[in-house]
Amino acid sequence: MTGSDVTRDGVEEARPEREALTGAHTGRRRRRRGRGERSMVPEARFSSYYGKPILNKPVWKPLDIAGYLYLGGLAGASSLLAAGGQATGRPVLARTAKLGAASAISLSLAALVHDLGRPARFVNMLRVLKPTSPMSVGSWLLAGYAPLTVAAAAADVAGRYRMAGAAATAGAAVVGPAVATYTAVLISDTAVPTWHEGYRExxxxxxxxxxxxxxxxxxxxxxxxxxGPARRMAVLGAALELGAFQLMKRRTGLAAEPYEQGRPRTLLRAAEALTAGGAALAALAGRRPGREGRRLPATAGAALLAGSAALRFAVFHAGVVSAEDPKYTVVPQRERLDARGR
Structure with a gap:
């Protein structure tokens, strides 16, 4: 190699090994990234082997389990309302709530057993009490709560055994809040992203x-x-339901996305409209008790019942959607790992 073979851009007719120039003086300059540059790496697709989802989606029957969630909540809160009506001298309100609690918990148990397939499977869950298992604790709650509601309703209808009926009503009211909320702990304890990420609210x-x-x-x-107690409970319950749900969606992040898609979105919009409208009508009925007669309270009550059911079905179907899409499992895991690394 002579001096004439060397140019400012390198060595002519030479292989660019150790003698090749680098950096800004090479013949081929490095390309800087510009705003319009298109990435050659495809966007990540979250899937698992053989195209199967990472999680097995819930195999529960929607009508059975969503109905079980709804009816259990209706029963537990009705026991509180029954105790309040009995304590304040409102016999018709108390009887309505007692009968509602007994009927709702009976139907809830029937839906659960139907989903399990055989009644013996529910009985088997009572063989042991495992405090760390929401399913085990919930089974024992139902086993103790259901007879109390039936006894309270039967004593009220028969007009006999008033002391026993009062004791059963009080007992059901004590257990009622746990019955109304343990199903939230139950589904939040699963690996289903939308349910698990909302465990706080x-x-x-x-x-x-x-x-x-x-x-x-x-x-x-x-x-x-x-x-009167039902109207006040309607306003407070609707405020808690709608406020806590909005907070849950905000804190859940990506896993709340299924609530804004497809069937869950439709059900959720219906739940919000029915619950807010029912609470407003309930408050209005209290201010004008004589003008609208029974029409306004009945309309408010029907809207509240339907809104609560729509919410439970929206939660159920959103959980199924999040289990089917690997994105809702992988992305939050990566975010938690990145945050832990920082």
Whole structure:
């Protein structure tokens, strides 16, 4: 190699090994990234081997389990309303709530057993009590709560055994809040992203939804003169349900996305409209008890009952959607790992 073979751009007719120039003086300059540059790496797709989802989606029957969630909440809150009506001398309101609690918990148990397939499977869950298992604790709650509600309703209808009926009503009221909210803990304890990420607020959402439903039942079945506690419960329950749900969606982040898609979105919009409208009508019925007769409270009660049911079905279907899409499992895991690394 002679001096004439060397140019300012390198060595002519030479292989660019160790003698090749680098940096800004090479023949081929480095390309800087510009705003219009298109990435050659495809956007990540979250999937697992053989195209199967990372999580197995819930195999529960929607009508059975979503109905079980709804009816259990209605029963638990109705027991509180029944105790309040009995303590304040509102017999029709108390009877309506007692009958509602007994009927709702019976139907809830029937839906659960139907989903399990055989009644023996529910009985088997009572063989042990495992405090760390929401399913085990919930099974024992149902086993103790259901006979109390039936006894309270039977004593009230028969007009006999008043002391035993009062004791059963009080017992059901004590256990009722746990029955109304333990299903929130139950679904939040699963790996389903939308349910699991909302574990902080889900019990409050279910508590407000249960109170709204029980208040709706009271408004439908009790005369306006005795429906004062139901009207107040309707307003407080609706405020708790809607407020806690909005907070849950904001804190849940990406896992809340299924609530804004497809069937869950439709059900959620219906739940919000029915619950807010029912609470407003309930408050209005209290101010004008004589002008609208029974029409306004009954309409408010029906809206609250339907809104609570729509919310439970929206939560159920959103959880199924989040389990089917690997994105809702992988992305939050990566975010937590990045945050832990920082």
């Amino acid at each position: 889900m019990p409050f959402v279910f508590a407000g939804s249960a109170a709204s439903a029980a208040a709706g039942l009271g408004l439908v079945g009790a005369p306006a003169a005795q429906a």
